[in-house]
Amino acid sequence: MTKRYKYIFGPVPSRRFGRSLGVDLLPFKTCSLDCVFCQLGRTKEKTIQRKEYAPTDKVIEELARWLASGVETDVITLSGSGEPTLHSRFGEILEYIRSNSQSPAVLLTNGTMLYLPEVRQSASLAHVVKVSLSAWDQASYEWVNRPHDDLVFEKLVEGESKFREEFKGKLYLEVFLIKGVNALPDEVRKIAALVEKIRPDRVQLNTAVRPPAEGFVIPLSNEELEEQAALFEPPAEIIAEFGGKQAHNIRANEDAILSMLQRRPCTAEEISEVFDMHLNEVSKYLGKLLRKNLIRTERRESLIYYCGTTSQA
Template sequence: IVGEGEPTLYSRLGELILELKKLTVKPVAVITNGALLADEIVRDELKNADIVLPSLDAHDESSFRKINRPFGKISFARVYQGLQSFSREFAGELWLETMLVKGLNDHEESLARIKELLDGLEYDRLYINTPVRPPAESWVEEPSPESLEKAVALLGGIAIDLASSSGFFSEIEDDYEAVCSIIKRHPMNQHEIRSFLEKRGCQDSAGIFQRLSASQQVEKVIYKGYETYRGV
């Protein structure tokens, strides 16, 4: 479950999870920033999911503010406490994701502190990610390959590269509208869009790209040499 925002803000999330499980034998997974896991009600809403994927990118309040840009009075201590409680209560699989940002949490001291925090959690997998898509702030940079290798070794995680992801799917029949529905939630570069359209048997990929470029509801940016499209 991935929303156009944070899924745990939906007051009927627990009901949605149960209804989805009636429709499929596939695991129901929820991707969340974890900011609301300190709320017992939210944790209860998530209890019937098969997999929950929260984030743990920071190691203190300062790095939390810079990387995650929390709203209002949300504090790092409270977020971590909620994640810790959820990790002990949740009967499904807990897959954590850590986003590394150059100069913020990719150096050895930060990684060591993140490792200490991870040791206080009960989880099944850790994915280590980097900002391969256009970030909200222009100063954000990917860590070096060496830093990523150190993080994988120290944290015991799995490095993932979303740039090579081809797992996009939509039940919308119209090819253009299908692409638009995805990029509202998740930016796609030109190669991902082309691969997605080819899998659907689209005969007019060029026309789709022309419509995307002309639309005022779509922003096209050049990021790391890729034309990346996202909904606005």
């Protein structure tokens, strides 16, 4: 029987990286922000306190066990239930991935802690870092990202800019656009001007394709995103729907699917693709989990997403 993992999950479908093995270092929804579009729901613990939320040696032990199992993944990503840079030893975990795996180490961060030199130094150990910028001043930051009281917008931009100067790997910057909130051309132009100063390798536009924290969050259409992408210089990319390679040796089971859905809502097709399972087989697992009330469905546009009814702490 497969031994369950507490800190690692997936591989999950990633619209940027294909198959991504997730490493989750924080208790559920522990974050410095409370973004209105967050697919994990509202932040439970809004904090900027850095500490060893998950025991580093246990996380490394799990990674070692997973790597020994021979399952394939395209990348290993620090992401999951909150902001990974709040973990005081996340750099050691990146270092372990670098030294022990062929898969690139990816860090998904909201960028809020990059104003600290020690966080920039640890983040530099990743091969790819994705930061975010979806506001243009303090007022829009408060509206879109609902930051911790001690965070100011200038520090976010300053931290991301400094990190760009120091970081030799690939820096991606995500701009999350929401209708009626931060997607008017004038607003997007202001964000684009800041992005130009930060100089990431790639700018990626995203919108609420998964169920967001707040009901008023309305996604942009693909055409609208394309119009906004042209306001960036060079033009931003729109993150395409999941198109990663199939994972041939992932042994999916109820636990693995549940663990994924507790952290990230997915459609049946996405589950089918990442686990290389026939849709009928996926439906069987989903049916079982629904009957046990371990997952529920949410509709967005014409798609049905499955989400865990309990979070993974």
